[in-house]
Amino acid sequence: xxxxxxxxxIKKRKSERSYDSxxxxxxxxxxxxxxAARLAPSASxxxxxxxxxxxxxxxxxxxxxxxxxxxxxxxxxxxxxxxxILCTETGFSAVKxxxxxxxxxYHLIDAGIAGEHLVxxxxxxxxxxxxxGWFNGKKIKKILNIPKGIKVVSLITAGYPKLRNEGxxxxxxxGASVPEISTPEKRDxxxxxxxxxxxxxxxxx
Amino acid sequence: xxxxxxxxxIKKRKSERSYDSxxxxxxxxxxxxxxAARLAPSASxxxxxxxxxxxxxxxxxxxxxxxxxxxxxxxxxxxxxxxxILCTETGFSAVKxxxxxxxxxYHLIDAGIAGEHLVxxxxxxxxxxxxxGWFNGKKIKKILNIPKGIKVVSLITAGYPKLRNEGxxxxxxxGASVPEISTPEKRDxxxxxxxxxxxxxxxxx
Numbered sequence: 001x002x003x004x005x006x007x008x009x010i011k012k013r014k015s016e017r018s019y020d021s022x023x024x025x026x027x028x029x030x031x032x033x034x035x036a037a038r039l040a041p042s043a044s045x046x047x048x049x050x051x052x053x054x055x056x057x058x059x060x061x062x063x064x065x066x067x068x069x070x071x072x073x074x075x076x077x078x079x080x081x082x083x084x085i086l087c088t089e090t091g092f093s094a095v096k097x098x099x100x101x102x103x104x105x106y107h108l109i110d111a112g113i114a115g116e117h118l119v120x121x122x123x124x125x126x127x128x129x130x131x132x133g134w135f136n137g138k139k140i141k142k143i144l145n146i147p148k149g150i151k152v153v154s155l156i157t158a159g160y161p162k163l164r165n166e167g168x169x170x171x172x173x174x175g176a177s178v179p180e181i182s183t184p185e186k187r188d189x190x191x192x193x194x195x196x197x198x199x200x201x202x203x204x205x
Numbered sequence: 206x207x208x209x210x211x212x213x214x215i216k217k218r219k220s221e222r223s224y225d226s227x228x229x230x231x232x233x234x235x236x237x238x239x240x241a242a243r244l245a246p247s248a249s250x251x252x253x254x255x256x257x258x259x260x261x262x263x264x265x266x267x268x269x270x271x272x273x274x275x276x277x278x279x280x281x282x283x284x285x286x287x288x289x290i291l292c293t294e295t296g297f298s299a300v301k302x303x304x305x306x307x308x309x310x311y312h313l314i315d316a317g318i319a320g321e322h323l324v325x326x327x328x329x330x331x332x333x334x335x336x337x338g339w340f341n342g343k344k345i346k347k348i349l350n351i352p353k354g355i356k357v358v359s360l361i362t363a364g365y366p367k368l369r370n371e372g373x374x375x376x377x378x379x380g381a382s383v384p385e386i387s388t389p390e391k392r393d394x395x396x397x398x399x400x401x402x403x404x405x406x407x408x409x410x
């Protein structure tokens with residue numbers, strides 16, 4: 001099997017926890033990331049997702065202090081120049097009925113799909129991202145004025161990685177809006193994963 | 206914003222509901238698709254996913270008859286040469302505790318992320334796929350001998366699209382394992398989606 005652009009892209013993506021806070025993310029890049037999410041498939045094409053792109057430093061600080069407070073592991077979020085708040089509509093619909101009948105909240109699967117489109121587009125644009133699942137949803141809703149019927153599902157930080165000693169990461173290509181992804185990511189080894197034969201079953205379990 | 210390989214790939218992907226049932230999917234392609242899923246991020250790197258690649262015609266028929274029966278919209282699944290059963294481990298763990306505390310079953314978001322990696326890799330390989338959310342999970346577990354503690358989250362059909370009159374789709378490139386994606390997909394217009402400004406909010410809702 002020939003190595004592919006897409007396989008390289010998903011290997012390039014990693015959960016980035018160190019951002020260059022002074023390197024702003026252009027609005028056009030944010031729009032392109034959400035555009036990638038917009039084109040994602042969803043149950044019955046319901047498209048339940050919303051993305052709030054929080055760039056404002058004061059609002060980001062409030063989110064980090066009030067909704068991620070006390071979680072040491074998430075302190076890196078302070079540095080990220082953008083925090084995406086991924087929300088879904090949870091109102092009544094045929095899909096909602098299906099969720100109740102089948103016991104599977106499809107809107108969360110849809111959120112995963114769309115959010116990962118955003119994350120992979122960010123990787124293509126030379127940015128790092130990190131999914132954050134541990135937060136205080138009620139506080140975020142209050143800070144951002146999110147209405148009833150909308151659930152905060154995940155946070156995704158985004159920005160250019162902080163330069164490290166070796167300096168060959170995408171963070172160096174500050175001027176380039178779409179850096180090539182062919183450069184080997186020396187500091188970006190694929191995180192430890194279970195072996196393929198432990199997750200792939202043929203025909204039966 | 207320059208058009209990108211990844212944006213083209215996600216535009217190429219569509220929910221395929223018409224397969225060339227005689228065009229088998231090579232095991233190497235199936236492995237590559239699950240490899241893409243394997244590299245996906247997950248909450249606390251828990252990797253809760255399992256993929257059962259059902260190629261056997263008799264088992265596929267049983268699934269379609271017994272677990273998708275009566276759902277007219279899913280009849281296309283009979284034609285797909287592979288049906289992936291996407292499952293997740295639902296056992297006790299720190300993440301599970303988080304799910305209970307926060308009310309968000311992260312394993313479903315993780316399943317969406319990993320499943321979409323598989324779907325996009327399939328698109329890169331010239332295949333069509335379709336997420337199926339409406340099925341009888343208990344019957345599928347019985348047919349496939351899926352143990353306790355494992356939840357069937359979604360089905361994903363995969364295969365080469367049936368040739369249509371215009372014949373320029375990826376289904377034509379029968380011999381090529383990795384068709385180029387630069388060819389415009391005339392018969393693959395992006396499904397209707399909400400406009401960007403209705404799902405992207407800046408700084409606050």
